[in-house]
Amino acid sequence: MDMLKQLNSAVMYIESNLCDEVDLDAVARIACVNKDSFTRFFSYMTGMTLNEYIRRRRLTLAAYELQNSNSKVIDIAVKYGWDSADAFTKAFIRQHGITPTLARNSHESLKIYPPASFYIMIKGAKEMDFRIIDTPQTEVYGVSKLFDGQGYKTREELRHIMWSEECDFVPGQICEGCWNQPSNHSYDGVWYGIWQDGKYTIARAKADTKNDALEKHIILSGTYAAFKTECGGLAWEEFPKLFELIFDSWLPNSEYKQKGNLIVEIYHLWTDYDMRNKNRYYEVWIPVEKK
Structure with missing residues (x-):
């Protein structure tokens, strides 16, 4: 079970650094494996690359923030690692199917990705079609x-x-x-x-x-x-x-x-x-x- 604890600690490190640069070498050290082994294992278990998982988590948190704050789109884009509103908008549309501006309407459907968590079988890191409705x-x-x-x-x-x-x-x-x-x-x-x-x-x-x-x-x-x-x-x-x-x-x-x-x-x-x-x-x- 120590391995599962190490894997979940690595995911917690990723979660705590989604607004900063995620050091993949540090992730691997927390998981007690080398970087190549961790990235291969993560991809095998979740069906996506580690970089893709990080991108999807950032876009999920960005969507939450758009719906629950008055922050400007460019400020949210920079916070989650995009250099421009245009690049952020393109990535946002690829995941959620709508623009960041439209996502401010909490009734719009979003593609969210909960954090991965490792048990005997993996939970989370799955796409969910989600919206808030009245x-x-x-x-x-x-x-x-x-x-x-x-x-x-x-x-x-x-x-x-x-x-x-x-x-x-x-x-x-x-x-x-x-x-x-x-x-x-x-x-x-x-x-x-x-x-x-x-x-x-x-x-x-x-x-x-x-x-x-x-x-x-x-x-x-x-x-x-x-x-x-x-x-x-x-x-x-x-x-x-x-x-x-x-x-x-x-x-x-x-x-x-x-x-x-x-x-x-x-x-x-x-x-x-x-x-x-x-x-x-x-x-x-x-x-x-x-x-």
Whole structure:
């Protein structure tokens, strides 16, 4: 475990010097290896070069600062190692897809990279599609089950039982038919999975339901941190990965803290097989406030 401690100490050194020159020889000394060995190992473990990781972390912190300060773009650019606003803007657009000026609007989506941390497997250093949104109150209707960590040991187990056609298949209680009927489009669109107050609820907007006996649930208005997966993945694979990145990497290192215990999963689904596998994606929203 000493090796993991040394690797994490090296990452902490990088984090503490992102506004200065990062001495890669010093990084390697902290990790107790030579520079070439450390850079090769880091690239193998994270899928990016050490220099690319440093650049992405600087652009992540720069984005946070743009949204949470009145500092000039050129001042932020210089602070994080760019010689000109033009060079900074080009690098910023490559990572975030928008200009620094647009990023001052906290509703814009950003590509953020939490700090790397080494365990038995690596966490962090993964791209996250992230934005801060202000959303109005939303009424949805669905079916709930209690989650006490006993009857259902994990979130994943309860989620599977409620969504699976082989088990409870709650969607079938909300809409008609089943997923694998190509002509049935009642499942197309947005679904919600809501964790709150010891319950998990699968729900939809009233207009998308076919059952008048469903439980009403209110998603309160407010400020939410919203995270989105790439298209085409499977929910049972994507949500655990996204939860881990949010709660282990993003929250501890962000300007925000979670407000309350609400977690909203959003499923963008299609019945059509080809559309389902190419275009479906998922989101996680958590209510937040500034630390």
